[in-house]
Amino acid sequence: MRKKIIAFFTGAIIVGVLAGGQASASAEAYKVQQGDSLWSISQKHGTSVQQLKSWNDLSSDLIFxxxxxxISADKAVNKENNIDDIYVVKSGDSLWxxxxxxxxxxxxxxxxNKLSSDLIHPGQKLAVKGNPVPVQTETVNTVSQQPAPEQKEAVAQQSAPKQTQAPAQQPAPEQAQAPAEKNESASPQGNEMTVTATAYTAYCNGCSGVTATGxxxxxxxxxxxxxxxxxxxxLGSKVHVEGYGxxxxxxxxxxIKGNKIDVFVPSKSEAMKFGVKTVKIKVLN
Incomplete structure (x- = not known):
């Protein structure tokens, strides 16, 4: 009888160790099921598509x-970045x-959090403490380099004769403003291409209203x-679209394959009115 009791407890200990190992493994990794997507996995585990791609070194949304x-940041990564606190994003939150x-x-x-933009969504987990990022001090240095009042007066006195000798050569007010107007109307810099554009809404048949990035x-x-x-x-890039913004x-x-895009508009009538267009776009980052 004593041997049977000892054997029972030994078996219970082994089962407990194996169960603990499986729980630890499941807490760190997730086995992709048929029909899964990065978005559905991110929603199930309270994270984001971008974080899943970062933690798993994925270059696309394709999984098998x-x-x-x-499904969570490794402890080694948290230790390296000195991350102590995690905050779960709520509705109405912004990074600011x-x-x-x-x-x-x-x-x-x-x-x-290795974010490529200011975009966040409810349920997303964010590290709110880590190694400090240096603050730029260019504005302080610029102020300290400005000349003292006495130097400004001396410069004004030296330039005064030149202004009196050739007043007619100074540009008119309209001419002086022309470069600023040109800069304001200039389109943003980026990788430019021509694409075929259509439009869609959040209320189409079978649509959930939630994008692939959440x-x-x-x-x-x-x-x-x-x-x-x-x-x-x-995904996550900022793109300037001609006529859309x-x-x-x-x-x-x-x-949506190749040089094609679908722009989001609030209503079906606007989507129908948009039709099919050939537009120029610029990928800004």
Missing amino acids: PNQQLH KISQKFGVQVNELIAW IDLRSNPGQKVIAVDPSVIP TAIAGDTGGA
Whole structure:
């Protein structure tokens, strides 16, 4: 009888150790199931598509059944970056609001979480503490280099004879303003290409209203978002679209392949009115 009791407890200990090992493994990795996508996995585990791609070194949204994915930042990464606190994004949050709440800077939040833009969504987990990011001091240096009042007066006195000798050569006010007007109307710099553009809404048949990167378009009808082919335009990029404005490449589509984009508009009537156009775009980052 004693031998049976000892054997029972030994078996229980072994089962407990194996169960603990499986729990530890499941806490760090997720096995991709048939029909899974990065977006559905991010929603299930309270993270974002961008973080999943970063933790797993993915260059695209393509995943395969039985693939093992990290669903949280490894402890080694947290230790390296000295990350102590995690904040779960709530509805109505912005990086600026979160930075004010925790007494940090927006650029620090972007650096700690490896974000490519200011875009965040409810349920996303953000590190709110880490290694400080140096603050630029160019404005301070510029102020300190300005000449003292006595130097300004001397410069004005030296330049006065030149102004009196040739007043007619000074540019008229309209001519002086011309360069500034030209700069304001100039289009942003970036990788330019010509694409075929169509439009879509958040209320089409079978649409959830949530993009491939987690943007809720029904809650943000004024958001400028375009669907792209990630092999041509990386998801998360800022793109200037002729006649539409600067948008986030935040969605994909089965028919969006190659040099094609789909611009988001609030209503079906606007989508129908938009039609099919050939437009120029510039990928800004």
